[in-house]
Amino acid sequence: MWYNNILETIGNTPLVKLNTITKGVPGTILAKIETTNPGNSIKDRMAIKMIDDAEKSGKLKPGGTIIEGTSGNTGMGLAMAAIIKGYKCIFTTTDKQSKEKVDALRAFGAEVIVCPTNVEPEDPRSYYSVSSRLEREVPNSWKPNQYDNLANSQAHYESTGPEIWEQTEGKITHLVVGVGTGGTISGTGKYLKEKNPNIQIWGIDTYGSVFKKYKETGIFDKDEIYPYITEGIGEDFLPANVNFDVIDLFEKVTDKDAALMTRDIARKEGIFVGNSAGAAIGGLIQLKDKLKPEDVVVVIFHDHGSRYMGKMYNEDWLRERGFLQDEKLTAKSILAKKEATEIVTLDATKSVLEAINTIKSMNISQIPVTQQGMIVGKIAESDILTALLENPGLKSAPISEIMTATFPFVDLNTSIDKISSLINKENSAVLVEDESGKIEIITQYDIINAISG
Template identity: 85%
Template sequence: MWYNNILETIGNTPLVKLNKIVQDIPATVLAKIETTNPGNSIKDRMAIKMIQDAEADGRLKPGGTIIEGTSGNTGMGLAIAAVIKGYKCIFTTTDKQSKEKVDALRAFGAEVIVCPTNVEPEDPRSYYSVSSRLEKEVKNAWKPNQYDNLSNTEAHYEQTGPEIWEQTEGKITHLLVGVGTGGTISGTGRYLKEKNPAIKVWGIDTYGSVFKKYKETGIFDKNEIYPYITEGIGEDFLPQNVDFSVIDHFEKVTDKDAALMTREIARKEGIFVGNSAGAAIAGLMQLKDKLGPDDVLVVIFHDHGSRYMGKMFNDDWLRERGFLKDDKLTAKSILSQRERQEIVTLDNEKSLLEAINTMKTLNISQLPVTQYEKVVGKITESEILHALLDNPSAKSAPINSVMTQSFPFVDLNTSIDKISSLINKENSAVLVEDESGKFEIITQYDIITAISE
């Protein structure tokens, strides 16, 4: 048996029992592994459904351009379908999304526009607004609008819900899903509750998102909204696909717990999945007292871990955010092993002669250069020497005529490995902001001293 094209392989994903990671939970916990879809995520299901429905009613015409705001996974599903069906794709996404997701979309020939995260949805720079503008500007364009397009929910009502019901032989008692657009939890949950109204549907939310408070109070609280790291769940508005009547409870999970649990799933279960799966299992741990030995809980594992290699699966990325602590030296421990050194800087309009005299007086070989008290560059002995050899009268020239790119900035949690990799021929040091907000400099000599102690 073979398939006529890759789109026919969407769905019928496996249900796998979790063991080590949920050993403290009395219930049977089963994971719906959506990474086996061709785009490695559950979003393939609703992407093809939205396209089929738009083709059927004429919104999407032959040779058209699909324009969508997407964090990557929906874009992947749309891009794969576009390759098979002959459409072009333009996607807008946010700068918090992993580089791997953006690169994957471009691999399928899509154009990707990266927009700022920390703006209101109605801001013209937001990825929602940019996609809406492009839909009007690009000829023969169609915007699926995964947030408000109810084909999203219908895809899961028609596919994901029935699959779970059949795979558990109707024994499912709880459904646990990370909530972003809301299509997965609403469609799957609605189908399952029609089969058995006693089934509990739990949604995983993140801090910085509005879902939990809105469900519990009916209040849309803008004060709840702030930037967060967790990908794939939470929103700063209310998508039409989020059917709050289907969802019994929202559980919020921190960025740190979601990130660390994402790694634990791979290490304890051998299942390589993304950030929303980590958030879901972290939320499950918080809800474990609500479960008993006769319960059968199904958790959705939305997407693949390969899209998070530069984030949750990168030790330095975790350390820089204070999520990971280990015995390796960090910028903080390097600074703690030496006496406090107030950093000396020079304004960019000072002369080379002043830089020479400062270096000579302090017996140092490099200086950070500032403009309006912000570090904008650096100047070193070798750079001054080359400038004077080219033009001996350059002593009176301003530093900004000679200065080069600033030393790299790191934070206190940056590992010694990362700091060492940043120190090279172009950069003889790094700058670090200490806990009081003041800058200090770490040189190669500081690293050698720290290692040898």
């Protein structure tokens, strides 16, 4: 048997029991692995449904241009369908989204416009506003508007819900889903509640989003809105696809917990998933006291980990945000093991001869160069030798004439791996500002000393 095109492979994703990461959580915990869709995310389902509906209604005409604001996954589904069906794509996204997502959209031939995250939805610079403006300006274009297009929810009512019901043989008691556009949780939840009204539908939200408070109080509180890192869930407005009547409760998960849990799913279950899956498992663990041993819980794993290699799966990215505190050496711990010494510097106005004398007397090979107290470059034995071989008269010239770029700066949370990669034949050291604001230097010797110590 074969498929006529890649779009026919969307859906029928596996349900996999989680065995390690949810230890201590009562019940049977099953993950719906949406990464097996051809675009590696659950958004393939609603992308093709929105296009099919638009074609039937005449909103999307042959040779047209699809314009959408997307965090990446919906764009991938739309771009894939556009290739098969002969459409062009222009996507707007935010600077919060991972580079991998943007690169993937461009790989499918889409034009991608990156817009600022930290603006109101109504702001003309927001990715919502830019996509709406382009729809008005580009001839023969159509904007799916995944937030308010109810084909989004309908796709999950028609496919995701029935699949889960059949795969669990109707035994599902709880559905746990990260909520962004609301289509997945609302459509799937509606179908499941029609089959069994006692099934609990739990939405996972993030701090900085309005959903949880709105569900609990009916108040849209702008004070709840602030920038957050977690991708794919939470919103600063109320999409039409979020059916609050279907969702029984919302649970908020911090950026840190979502990021670290994302990595843990890969390490403990061997399932390579994205940020919203980490948030969903984090939320489930926070809600474990509401579960019983006989419960059957389905958690949606929305997308693939390959789209987060520069973020949740990058240790330096995690450390820069204070999310990772592990045993691996960092600049801070290297400095703590280093003997206290004053960093030797030379002012840029000093002569080359003075630099030679300092290097000889201090028995060092490279010195940071300062200008008005700021480090602006470095001078090395090899720089001096090369300069003097070309022009012996440079001995009396200021070192600013022959200095080279400064040593790389790192912060206190930078890992030993990153520091080691920065130390090479051009740079024998890195610079770091300690907690008191004092500039310190870390050499290869300091790294070796910290490891062996």
